[in-house]
Amino acid sequence: MEITGKAPIGRPRGFDADDALERAMLVFWRQGYEGASLADLTAAMGITRKSMYAAFGNKEELFRKALERYTEGPASYADRALEQPSAREVATAFLAGSVRTTTRPGGPAGCLGVQGSLAAGEAGRVAQDTLIAWRDEGRARLRDRFRRAADEGDLPPDADPELLARYVMTVSTGIAVQAAGGATRSELQQVADAALRNWPPV
Known part of the structure; x- marks a missing residue:
């Protein structure tokens, strides 16, 4: 996986990136790409929009990572x-x-x-x-x-x-x-x- 859950040294991320990605995957799965708003995603992931961008990139990049997780999991x-x-x-x-x-x-x-x-x-x-x-x-x-x-x-x-x-x-x-x-x-x-x-x- 591209996201390991490890934050850069000296800058603790403050959340479990692996768990956040799992939650994002479920939102996309339930609501589709267009139906999943950034507010829906960040609320489910338990992070701010800024943290989402820093860890996963924009919505398209997050979707690709969520699809990778879906492929490797369900x-x-x-x-x-x-x-x-x-x-x-x-x-x-x-x-x-x-x-x-x-x-x-x-x-x-x-x-x-x-x-x-x-x-x-x-x-x-x-x-x-x-x-x-x-x-x-x-x-x-x-x-x-x-x-x-x-x-x-x-x-x-x-x-x-x-x-x-x-x-x-x-x-x-x-x-x-x-x-x-x-x-x-x-x-x-x-x-x-x-x-x-x-x-x-x-």
Whole structure:
């Protein structure tokens, strides 16, 4: 992480930067980039605006750091899914992780990476572009993993790794939107299970 929580020698920061970043991540997750005002962020982080700028930079930079934290924390299921031994198990773990993360008890519903800038206007363009790149990277990593599966004979010869990656990402995005709308974990796991019934047989 870029923020370590350690203040420069002789200038104690007076707050836990790691905890503050966690709180900022939750605000962006609940409210999106544009919906999260600086007042909302600093109140949740328990710091002044001046301290926020000094520790994290401007709102755009704070959002990028919050997204990094989300990737390494709640969304780390994606990395674990890619390590599964077969393409089908990768897809299964990825969608199951999406269901769990978007329906965490006591946490924000949905996905920061999907909802963070859905309603963003021009003021949120940087955040929107950041999230498009974030989702594209996720799809590319799935595609590369499915290409390897095809090379290893774990997918049929006519399987399209790019299409399969886009399919998994589309279902995952839909799960996030449905979760934000109140769908339950059980209901969304049924959706994931139904989607996997269309997985190409080896």
